[in-house]
Amino acid sequence: MKRILHLIALAVLGLFLQSCNSEEKGEKEKSGALAANAAERVYVAPGEHDEYYGFFSGGFSGQLSVYGLPSGRLLKVIPVFSQDAEKGYGYNEETKAMLNTSFGFVPWGDSHHPDISQTKGELDGRWVFINENNTPRIARIDLTTFETTEIIEVPNSAGNHSSSFVTENTEYVVAGTRFAVPSPQKDMPISEMKGNFKGPLTFISVHPETGRMNIEFQIAMPGFNYDLSHPGRNKSHGWFFFTTYNTEEAHSLLEVNASQNDKDYIAAINWKKIEEYVKNGGGEKIKAKYAHNVFDEHTQTATTTMKEEVVSVNPTDVPGAIYFLPIPKSPHGCDVDPSGEYIVGAGKLSADLTIHSFSKMLKAIEEENYAGEAYGVPVLDFEAVRAGSVKQAGLGPLHTEFDGKGNAYTTFFISSEVVKWKLDTWEVVDRKPTYYSVGHLMIPGGNSRKPFGKYLVAMNKITKDRYLPTGPEVNHSAQLYDISGEKMELLLDFPTVGEPHYAAGIEASIVKENSKKIYKLDENEHEHAVKNESEARVERNGNEVHVYMTMIRSHFAPDNIEGIKVGDKVYFHVTNLEQDYDVPHGIAMIGANTSEQLIMPGGTKTFIWEPKREGVWPFYCTDFCSALHQEMQGYVRVSAKNSNVPLTWGLGED
Amino acid sequence: MKRILHLIALAVLGLFLQSCNSEEKGEKEKSGALAANAAERVYVAPGEHDEYYGFFSGGFSGQLSVYGLPSGRLLKVIPVFSQDAEKGYGYNEETKAMLNTSFGFVPWGDSHHPDISQTKGELDGRWVFINENNTPRIARIDLTTFETTEIIEVPNSAGNHSSSFVTENTEYVVAGTRFAVPSPQKDMPISEMKGNFKGPLTFISVHPETGRMNIEFQIAMPGFNYDLSHPGRNKSHGWFFFTTYNTEEAHSLLEVNASQNDKDYIAAINWKKIEEYVKNGGGEKIKAKYAHNVFDEHTQTATTTMKEEVVSVNPTDVPGAIYFLPIPKSPHGCDVDPSGEYIVGAGKLSADLTIHSFSKMLKAIEEENYAGEAYGVPVLDFEAVRAGSVKQAGLGPLHTEFDGKGNAYTTFFISSEVVKWKLDTWEVVDRKPTYYSVGHLMIPGGNSRKPFGKYLVAMNKITKDRYLPTGPEVNHSAQLYDISGEKMELLLDFPTVGEPHYAAGIEASIVKENSKKIYKLDENEHEHAVKNESEARVERNGNEVHVYMTMIRSHFAPDNIEGIKVGDKVYFHVTNLEQDYDVPHGIAMIGANTSEQLIMPGGTKTFIWEPKREGVWPFYCTDFCSALHQEMQGYVRVSAKNSNVPLTWGLGED
Structure with missing residues (x-):
């Protein structure tokens, strides 16, 4: 009970901090002091081009928006999971099959995490993948046409949130299950959730030339909520990491009941091991109704294929492939640094950040240094895998990206700031306020072996008075910081369409030469x-x-x-x-x-x-x-x- | 035949001019020299507000976009005539009635000309009206909530293009018919169009407190194409002016056949006279099926009322109320200066601009100085009503706005420029290139007695290489010029969503204080x-x-x-x-x-x-x-x- 009260107090504090009024803003602004010549540094003169493409998810709009950076100008909205009257997408005969699902035609979606295809751990600018959270799906956007060319449904899962992140040669794009469900679905009492619901993780292969997706296998994980994920890269390539929360397996009033355990987990998945297991005939074919929609560039027409089954792998059937790493306080973000050594888990109700070490993890596995198990999956000892912690860094840590120069940048929702800290020493180097309550952040390439490292974009959840008012509904807001120096410099606020839940950025030169001008x-x-x-x-x-x-x-x-x-x-x-x-x-x-x-x-x-x-x-x-x-x-x-x-x-x- | 060849040559020239390559651009850029400190002049620092609201139509998106000026930032997209997955507009039970028409539920529209409500000829910032071109409708957006609260269908017309402009106390919002049609509709051979089709103009009253719209009367004009319109203001308040083209009444290959006549007309309508005629029982009730959709702010729910008839007025039944003013070369834009004296008609296949005088028009009417008649409507003598011409000002003039300091600004589509010229003397003061092929332009308040007169926005029809490429489809582009000095200064390019066909701007202070923050x-x-x-x-x-x-x-x-x-x-x-x-x-x-x-x-x-x-x-x-x-x-x-x-x-x- 005490813990519940503590958590509620923390949440209330967060709300209090969010509702900053103009006076507080004035003071904050000073501490967040604007960079000199900010105007010139974000200005892209008429006829000149932006330096980076930013692909921002539309969140509840279901689409993908293309912004130029540093100008913050909206270059295009690409319809993905929702009908779009402007372009006729989802209405005309050519594209309406793109919105078919096993539930029938669904005219909208909730898009969350764009990720750009990679080769050798670097962004190659061929495709953008993006997940649909509500009716679980993954889409592929072709960056020669900037059009959605494929959507695959993810069966037997719900709340496809820990998705769509790609491995370092785009071998796989991954989908998760945020809301544990009976899998395959069946009628059963909600109260019997615990131990009976599942949290399948889905590995979808991507054809190296055509980009065509195929569901290779699902892992029938315990019925926790798989919130976010990140591929291993570099030294940890071959592994994939997923944060979990609600390991309590509560099914009601989760804001209290899912915050009982002091620690939840990061699930570490050795997907190469499971891939091999499946290639050798491992796993079991289970019922799985899902739609696979492909837009053919020659016929300019989309078609739907309905599929009926997937290969499901029981975690305990592949020894050595899956482990849980404890993380305090309902972790949300899960991020891996460019070297692949550090796995950052952000306990969203914590003031600290926990960083795990990939090498220590391997060692703990070798030494069977377990703290216990969960549904047969070994739980590694917290201290044995921990590399370090950033202490009292802020309130409500969510997401971390990297600049490739040894620095990490973490967003704090409750204390409404971005904090820069050093890998290895865990010391805080700088902090800048955000307006208000930042969720994800994005550094172009910050998700790869080679971040471009010049800008950081904060995607804020609350806008209030930042722009001219537009009635009760106001656009979400992004903020652009220059991170090329020791201290972050705030350059620009720009409003965004939909909810830019997350974004992926890339140097323009990698993409622009391949952009088609016409259909022949x-x-x-x-x-x-x-x-x-x-x-x-x-x-x-x-x-x-x-x-x-x-x-x-x-x-x-x-x-x-x-x-x-x-x-x-x-x-x-x-x-x-x-x-x-x-x-x-x-x-x-x-x-x-x-x-x-x-x-x-x-x-x-x-x-x-x-x-x-x-x-x-x-x-x-x-x-x-x-x-x-x-x-x-x-x-x-x-x-x-x-x-x-x-x-x-x-x-x-x- | 010679004339046809001439016109085709002119069109081809236009296409040639449009397809400027980068080298040409370089040169043009120099001549359009960027203003000093342009960056600082368009930069709105984080937390600060833009100076003006710009309401840009979405064109083929059917929506209305709200931009901040001078930053060019997109503050919000207001769904109006199309379903919007982001907000659920047109999908949920509360708003789907907003898209009902006499043809059934229509999930999209083509919005063209926003206009802000006025009191005494000045913008009052209460409502924005906007027309739907395809399935003729007019919408009213409430500027306390920034939501669409009313849509009225315009029956017996087609291609509602010369719309939705308001008189100077918002007595009426006006709709026109760009494609002559049988009115009321009936089955008849297309080849019998001439003399049988009509071009109804519709006058819709606006309740001074609630804003509620009501169709008061239609004028059954001859079957020309009514392209654009403008209310008289100040001294010409009580009149409304409409450009026409295809006075040839051709029904096929209009790009040749509607360009035969050397002159088409501006129709001058004394709406006060017709209003009085109708109030006294004039006009005839005719069949007119149309939907009237109202969103009730208390029940938060839209309802549709289907209506069955309108009052139709035969132009020749109200002597002294309607005249035609000749305008050379297929006029498009129709604009009235803040004093109400000058009516600018832009012959889009002409190099000259023709300006008519309201005083001279009254005199010519008094003196019955007619050059002929068209379907019983007197055609006034061209020279008797002409105030002057701007000679050889550019190629393909389209639209004109005013700064309130005696200057007019006209866009030229083919020569791709904005030309500033002086009222009274008709001399050209300045010209600046646009990138590329400008359609409408907008000066905040430029449509009223009191233009704010600081900025001008050009809305360009062709974008090509102005931004990072985004495949075959690129966003449309707007350009912001500072017009506070003698010469125009180009400050900023910003891409726009949909087709920002036209826009209306207003000083932010007039609107922002009334913006609601919540629904109680x-x-x-x-x-x-x-x-x-x-x-x-x-x-x-x-x-x-x-x-x-x-x-x-x-x-x-x-x-x-x-x-x-x-x-x-x-x-x-x-x-x-x-x-x-x-x-x-x-x-x-x-x-x-x-x-x-x-x-x-x-x-x-x-x-x-x-x-x-x-x-x-x-x-x-x-x-x-x-x-x-x-x-x-x-x-x-x-x-x-x-x-x-x-x-x-x-x-x-x-």
Whole structure:
């Protein structure tokens, strides 16, 4: 009871600290003193380019946002797990299969942790992976097109939070289970959770050339909450680390009941050992319903394959593969330094940070230096694996990143600050306030063997008065710090769309040269593409009508259609014939029950229109494309169901 | 034929000019020389606020974006005409009625021209109006909550482009018809367009206290394309001006066939005269199916009323109310200077700008100085109404705004520049390149009697290489110029979401003090609100289950529910009990077929979950709300359809 009160007091303190008013802010600001020439250091002059790409998750928006750094400018929002009316994603016939799941079509998601593909532990800029937390999925975004090209569902799990982090050659992207569940799912009393629910961890291989994902195996871990994870790298490559909380296995009022144990665990997984075990026929095939959605770049169309089973591995069946490392006070973040030696576990209700040593861990395993076991998994002795602690560093530590120069940077949610400290000596070097209550932080490449180490972005959970007010709902806020010197320097606040839960950054030069400018028309293998105006046409098949349409500055072909009837289902297959960079056209049809179609040069999109009323209905181009853009329009004549107006279409006759 | 070739040549020239490569850019940049200290002049230090709000339309996104100026930071995206997964807008039970139309539920729109409400010709900062172009509608956004509170459909019209501009006391917000259509709609051959289609202009009154909109009358104008409009102000208050193109009434290949006439028109409408005519019983009630959607701030719920008729006025029935003013070369923009004397018509295929005089117009009307008539509407003599011309100012003039100091600023799409010129003398004072191909421009208040006159924002249609590349699709780009001196100074490029077709800006101080921080719980009259935890409960009614749920840091009540069955339709009515600024909570339910619910303090939202599989399914908070946010979760146990597990729910028992 005393401990509960203590925890509640700590939480209340946190809330108190968050609700700083303007006066406090003034004082804080002084201590967080703004860098000299901050303006010039974040300014990217018109026509010049930012130095880094920042890929920020959209959190509850389900998307991925691309920001330029240091300017903080939003370059693009890439639709991933949610419908997007702007681009027609998830509405048009080509992309709606991307949102299929074993639960049916799910129009939105909750995206959390982007991670950029790596080769030899360094960012290679080929793909961004990102997890969906709610209906567990992982997506892959292609960085030549900046489009989502694959989404795989993660079966038998729930709250896919400790995800989607990649191993150092992108061998695997990993998914976890934050909410222990019956696995496979079944009807059972919630109160029987303890010992019966599971926390499967899922290892998804990534094809080295195509990037195509495949679920290789799941590990049926005990029913704890697997919160965050990090691959080993460098010397610890081959291992993966997951923080757990709620090792109490409480199922109600977790804010009290999941904070009972003094220590929870980091699970250390030797995935190479398990991979080998599975390759040799180990594990058991279990029921696992999940969707695998692939967007084919040639046909420009997504398809869904429903799958039925996965290989499940029982942790105790692979001796020497899985251990628990104790971490005090409900750990949240789990981070590994560039050398692979240090594993940082942030006990979110603690003032201290615990750092474990990979070498000590190996030694403790060899010496069987166990403090006990949990469901058959050995728990290593805390002191035997501990490298050190950063003492009284702040309140509510969450996440840590690295600059590659021997420094670590940890966010503290409750005391609302970023703290810089030294690896090896654990001494605090600097601290800067954040506004307010920082969650994740991101150093471009800070997640790899070679961090770029120039900037740090704090992603804050509370915004309040930082920007002009916009009613009860305000955008989340990010802050950019220069970390090239001994002391961190705050340069810029910039608001962000969605909840930028986490981000991944990369030097622009690695990505920009590979960015495609158009889709080549002669590589367009879309089933319904029309590659020149002479092929434009309209075909009727019962009450289904297919319009094969082209668009080019500044007209549609056909631009007038007659003979459509009330009750028809009209498919518009529209191809943009342009082959110049940045000449999209759009098409809008009055009252269309599908979304906006914005079509890039060389691309084809399909939308459906089901006319309900007789009349002459216009369509038009929605993207200002030339001086005669306003003239880019057409009409569809809709007649009664039983009319005998023949199907005709025209272009240019007047 | 010669004219056609000429026009095509002009268009081709435009395309050529657009495709400037980097070398050309280098040179242009020099001539557009960047202002000294540009960095410092656009930098808004952490914790400081921008000077202006900029409300940018989302174009094909259908939304409204709020930017801070001069920083160019995106403060918020307000969902208006499209579903938004981030906020649940258009998905949840409270807001989905906002997207109802006479065509059914339309999940997206194409928003074009925001306009801020005015009192005595000055911006009062109460509401923003914005039009939907595709399925004609006008929305009203409340600037205390920054939320869309009303959408009214505009019947019998198509391509609602010359909209949504307000008169100087917000008496009316106006809508037009860009694509002539049968009005009311009927089945007829497209080729019989000429003389038979109409171009209705719609006058919608705005209640001076509540802002509530009502269609007062439509004017059944000839079937031209009504492209843009502007209210008279000051001396011309009581009139409204609309540009027209395609006075040829061509219906195919408009890029050639709508460019035949040397002059099209500005329609000048004396709306006070027509208002009086209608008040005295004038006009005819005609069939007009349209939806009127209102979001009630007390019940926090939108409802739709379907309406059936409008009053239509025949232009020739109100003598002295409507005239046509000739404008050369397919005019696009229509702008009135702050004094109300000058009406600028931009012939988009012209190198000249034509400025008409309101006084001369009145005189020409008095003297019946007509050049002819069109469908019974007098056409005034061009020279009799012309105040002057800006000669050879650039290629492809589109839009003009004013600084209130006697200067006008016009965008030129083809020659890609902004040109500053003097009212009265028509001399060009300055020109600056834009990158690339500017459409609208915006000066905060530039649309009113009192422009703020410090900045100008150019909204460019082509982006190409201005930012780090993001695949074939790149965001649109805006540019900020300082116009406080004699010469314009380019300060900043910033990318924008959607197509910022047009924008409206206002000094921040007018709006910020009225911005609400929370919804007061004791004013929450939502039908299913629960105002404290003790009222939280679950009720079954056949296969419909209603969960009355609360959320507060950091738990749900109830947090565990049993007795739900496959095939149930479960309504979650969720109330956020917080009463502090910026403490939203979210809720996500695995596989939910509705969207994200993000709920502001004091707010209530409802989503539907239809469980398809037995199991124990978690839900959780999606907005990081406290140090124990990760603990804010619960489970729903789903049993077979015929199971007899009783309906129970709990909180805090373990």
